[in-house]
Amino acid sequence: MTQMVHAPHRPPWRLRLPAHLAMALAVAVRLVPGDRRRFRLRLRLASSVRPLPAADLAHVQDVYRAVVACQPTWWRGQIDCKERSLATVLATALTGRRCHLVLGARALPAAFHAWVATGDGTAVGDDEAGGHDHPWTPVHTTP
Template sequence: MTDMIYAPQRLPWRRRLPAQLALSAALCIKALPESRRMRARLALARRVRRLPPAEPGDVRELYQAVVACQPPWWRGQIDCKERALATVLATALTGRRCHLVLGARTLPAAFHAWVVASDGTQVGDEEAGGHDHPWTPVLTTP
């Protein structure tokens, strides 16, 4: 069963604005046909590879901003793939980069997406029991 994620406290506009724009883009990708979604996510995440690396604290703040600003027009659930992609895009909108990671685990069998800062700090991997049953990275964008 998936754990619910509650929105953190209200963050400053310099974090909320890129998070809202990036989350809107990630949700537009979710509206694509299922056969094209993952390719579009990876293509967007790879576009930011030439930007300088982001600080782990900035990545965590942007992730919290993405979690906090679910748009009122979106009635569905926002999955980990959309949150992770939105964090990568929000970090890119601030002129920095982080890495999108797709992973899995065997017991209990599940898939997950999270973000890694340039120094290896993982953000968003603690969802769905990430500490009890660690995730194994399968694909990391450059």
């Protein structure tokens, strides 16, 4: 049976503006030449929000949904979990709170994934790419 995927609802302006700005920055990071440079830049940007107070689960979920709803239609490439997760961290920071960027992997089927976590470690966005069937193991979490 085919499952219908509906377009997400438009988030409120208080989340839409930070989501658009953060997604533009995350896509711009993707244009940086060199895999190592992009990786370091993503980690540095995600770690720069450290001084902010931690966000609660409901706020991080709202920001994540806003980021997914605000993915640019003008971008001709694929927007991966790395961009969505970094944009969620940055958009949460633009609202005055912080969450953590988590990079993880799994053995079978072998894959890598990025998601965000709240201050208490609750994961948001880890259910993409079959996260329920084959759980992800966190490898690195930004402070």
